[in-house]
Amino acid sequence: MEYGKPEMMAVAIMRMISDGDIVFHGLASSTPMVAMKAAKALGKNFTYVTLSDGVDHDYLRPPVVASTLTANTYEGSVATFGLDEIFDLYASGKGDIAFLSCLQMDQTGRIAMSYLGGTYDNPKLRGPGGAGSATLTPVTKKVIIWKPQHDKRTFVEHVDFATTSPPLDKEFTVITTLCIFKKPAGEKLLKVDRIFPYTTLEEVKENTGWTIDQTDVPVMDPPTEEELAALKKVDPNNILHFEFK
Amino acid sequence: MGGMWGSDLVALRPEFFRAMKSPFDGTEVVCVKALVPDYAIIHVQEADVYGNCRILGPSYQDALLARAAKKTIITTERIVGTYRMKEEPKLTAIPHFLVEAVVELPGGAKPGICYPEYQAVEWPKHKAYQKAVKEGQVVQYAQSMLEGRL
Amino acid sequence: MYEKVMSLNQATDLIKDGMLLGIGGNGMHRTPTIFSMALTQKPVKELKICGTALGLAADILFATNQADTAYFGFFGLENEAGLAPGMRKAMEGAEPKARAIEGS
Numbered sequence A: 001m002e003y004g005k006p007e008m009m010a011v012a013i014m015r016m017i018s019d020g021d022i023v024f025h026g027l028a029s030s031t032p033m034v035a036m037k038a039a040k041a042l043g044k045n046f047t048y049v050t051l052s053d054g055v056d057h058d059y060l061r062p063p064v065v066a067s068t069l070t071a072n073t074y075e076g077s078v079a080t081f082g083l084d085e086i087f088d089l090y091a092s093g094k095g096d097i098a099f100l101s102c103l104q105m106d107q108t109g110r111i112a113m114s115y116l117g118g119t120y121d122n123p124k125l126r127g128p129g130g131a132g133s134a135t136l137t138p139v140t141k142k143v144i145i146w147k148p149q150h151d152k153r154t155f156v157e158h159v160d161f162a163t164t165s166p167p168l169d170k171e172f173t174v175i176t177t178l179c180i181f182k183k184p185a186g187e188k189l190l191k192v193d194r195i196f197p198y199t200t201l202e203e204v205k206e207n208t209g210w211t212i213d214q215t216d217v218p219v220m221d222p223p224t225e226e227e228l229a230a231l232k233k234v235d236p237n238n239i240l241h242f243e244f245k
Numbered sequence B: 001m002g003g004m005w006g007s008d009l010v011a012l013r014p015e016f017f018r019a020m021k022s023p024f025d026g027t028e029v030v031c032v033k034a035l036v037p038d039y040a041i042i043h044v045q046e047a048d049v050y051g052n053c054r055i056l057g058p059s060y061q062d063a064l065l066a067r068a069a070k071k072t073i074i075t076t077e078r079i080v081g082t083y084r085m086k087e088e089p090k091l092t093a094i095p096h097f098l099v100e101a102v103v104e105l106p107g108g109a110k111p112g113i114c115y116p117e118y119q120a121v122e123w124p125k126h127k128a129y130q131k132a133v134k135e136g137q138v139v140q141y142a143q144s145m146l147e148g149r150l
Numbered sequence C: 001m002y003e004k005v006m007s008l009n010q011a012t013d014l015i016k017d018g019m020l021l022g023i024g025g026n027g028m029h030r031t032p033t034i035f036s037m038a039l040t041q042k043p044v045k046e047l048k049i050c051g052t053a054l055g056l057a058a059d060i061l062f063a064t065n066q067a068d069t070a071y072f073g074f075f076g077l078e079n080e081a082g083l084a085p086g087m088r089k090a091m092e093g094a095e096p097k098a099r100a101i102e103g104s
Helices: A005-015 A030-041 A083-091 A201-206 A225-234 A239-244 B062-068 B083-087 B123-135 B138-146 C008-012 C033-039 C056-063 C085-091
Strands: A022-025 A047-050 A097-100 A115-118 A123-126 A142-146 A171-175 A179-183 A191-195 B017-021 B028-032 B039-047 B071-079 B092-094 B099-104 C020-023 C047-054 C067-075 C099-102
Touching: A005 A030, A005 A142, A005 A171, A005 A225, A005 A239, A022 A030, A022 A083, A030 A047, A030 A225, A030 A239, A123 C085, A191 A201, B039 B062, B039 B092, B039 B099, B039 C033, B062 B092, B071 C008, B071 C033, B099 C008, B123 B138, B123 C056, B123 C085, B138 C033, B138 C056, C008 C033, C033 C056, C047 C056, C056 C067, C056 C085, C067 C085
Parallel strands: A022 A047, A022 A097, A097 A142, A142 A171, B039 B071, B039 C020, B071 B099, C020 C047, C047 C067, C067 C099
Antiparallel strands: A115 A123, A171 A179, A179 A191, B017 B028
16 A cells, blocks of 8 residues: 555554553644544554643544644543643653654754754754653653654754753654664663665665664564554544655 | 753753752752743633633643733633633633733734634734744734734 | 723733743744734833743744743744744844743
8 A cells, every 4th residue: 555754654653552551742743643643543542642731632533734732632532631730740650652853863862952053042043942852751651752854964973952861761762754763771872673664774874873883674564554544534634744845 | 840851951051950859858859940920921712801711722831820920911802701600610720819901802812823713823924924023024013913902 | 809801002011121921822822912912012121931832922022122031841833833933033143132941
């Protein structure tokens, strides 16, 4: 069946969610939003919380814009649970997964969200800030970063100013358009965990700003018909493609 | 606060963040200086004349903001009767005693979104804002958007 | 309970130079943009702005340089609307007119 990078990334996200998980995405998160709705459509029994305050909203009502601040993830919810409550929940160790993003990242998982170029007080590009990443990353069981591109400007050798960085004792995963990086709990560096069927380890190495020593990495299974159907069902307006333009 | 480890933000602003040991058990915690706004400015969909406010759809952290500030200024899509609040007091996001001013201001979040009244950004007006920022003409842009309501 | 309905003009007159304002809403959603635009017509300046996720209403005050400090977890217009143009203009480059204190 036909699929592209957006679908592969969404399916990679869907496969990381297990029954019983409490899973969060925030603003500017159209890719995890569509993937999480599709995971629900596939029958995964997890709790969907987000900053619209909605808990387990009606995922069959299709989103019409890419903004994840709308009431689309609020309507049909069974309860409300605000972002401040979500932060408390995660700080007490009860949250399982949080989907976060970044402007830049290095091999130790240091993330830049505050600025690029110059210094903090005299930046070349003033970023939007961590949007909760700094508070959530140290305490969430599984932080999953998604980035809808894979190039040397994003995955750099060293991030000067880290808005946040992953703790040593926790698992940290990064999903890109080409592959999945993983830093296992107890380790310091990201390694390529899986590549996607349409790319090669060579292409990953060529587009990453740090040296990758690995020579052989398993290939993730392509999206199944069932997974692609779930994505189409929850997202008829193709919001998934917004971040990949 | 339990989080913030691994962020360069903590060291950058010592007037605001300090890492220290908890007096109870010695674990490392990050202390954040409390911010007390002079005013919270919040746009809601329903408020009565006393300042009791209901927020429809996502509240974001507005209820919390009203509690953190010394006083709150409310702009509202419409003024409603207090009987609405009395029907289910739990749904009143901001109680009257936190509020200093209520301004009846339909369209008060435009050209942005205010669920459920207007759920799409007015892009031509927003593009005009982006242009006004580039050209340093925001005061004039604002004046035209105010349409004499000030 | 006391009645407190007043005009936009009266409400904006409450804001004085140097005040710390907490602005509600998030990104392009339910932020008090018209109140903010009314403030741009007044001589008020040196405002400090805070909020979990500052958006359009806050951006306007940085665009006019009436605000010089932002305390936030996120400051942007999100997705379709992108980064915050007023905030960026005020904070980027060799001579920034405003500074940021990020909390999250």
